[in-house]
Amino acid sequence: MTLVKFNPEKKNNALLPGFNDIFESVLGDTFFTERRMNSVPAVNISESSEAYQIELAAPGLKKEDFKVSIERDMLTISTQHQEQTAEGKTYNRKEFSFSAFTRAFTLPESADTEKIRASYNQGILKLELPKKEEAKAVSRQIEIQ
Incomplete structure (x- = not known):
């Protein structure tokens, strides 16, 4: 009897050559990859x-x-925003993905919705929602007697 050492790191084992390549191709390049890339920001x-x-x-x-x-x-x-398609270009692999999205957030009652500020810089949309005066943390020093 001969013992064959199993090596999970090896892509093609002797029993099923090409089997791992098929799964890598299917799971890495098609439906599943697109689903991961087209998620919300x-x-x-x-x-x-x-x-x-x-x-x-x-x-x-x-x-x-x-x-x-x-x-x-x-x-x-x-x-x-919809991505622009380039005329005359044939892609061998296309990973850039720009699709429409919507994110919604429930605001706390302490947020002052009249004073919200937004800015977009270097790929990051920043929103600042100031708190209402009565919601701001008040700190003071208490004298010990």
Whole structure:
């Protein structure tokens, strides 16, 4: 009897040559990769004593591509940007992906919706939502007697 050592790092094992290549091709290059790439942009949300900050990663767009709106206590960020197709170009692989998206956030009651500021710089959309005066953290020194 001969023992054959199994090596999971090896792409093509002796039993099923090409089997791993097929799965790598299917899982790496088609439907699943497109689904991962066409997801909504990543968001960072932070809070300070004065305001809430939202940062949305959306490289390749212009500030004119965004629509930021508030309805009741819902902040909505969306874009309808569609990618431009280049005439006469044939791609062997195309990974750049720009698709329309919408992100919605429920705002806390402490956010002052009248003073929201937005800016877009180097692929990051930043929104600052100041807190209402009554919601800001008040700190004071207490004298010990």
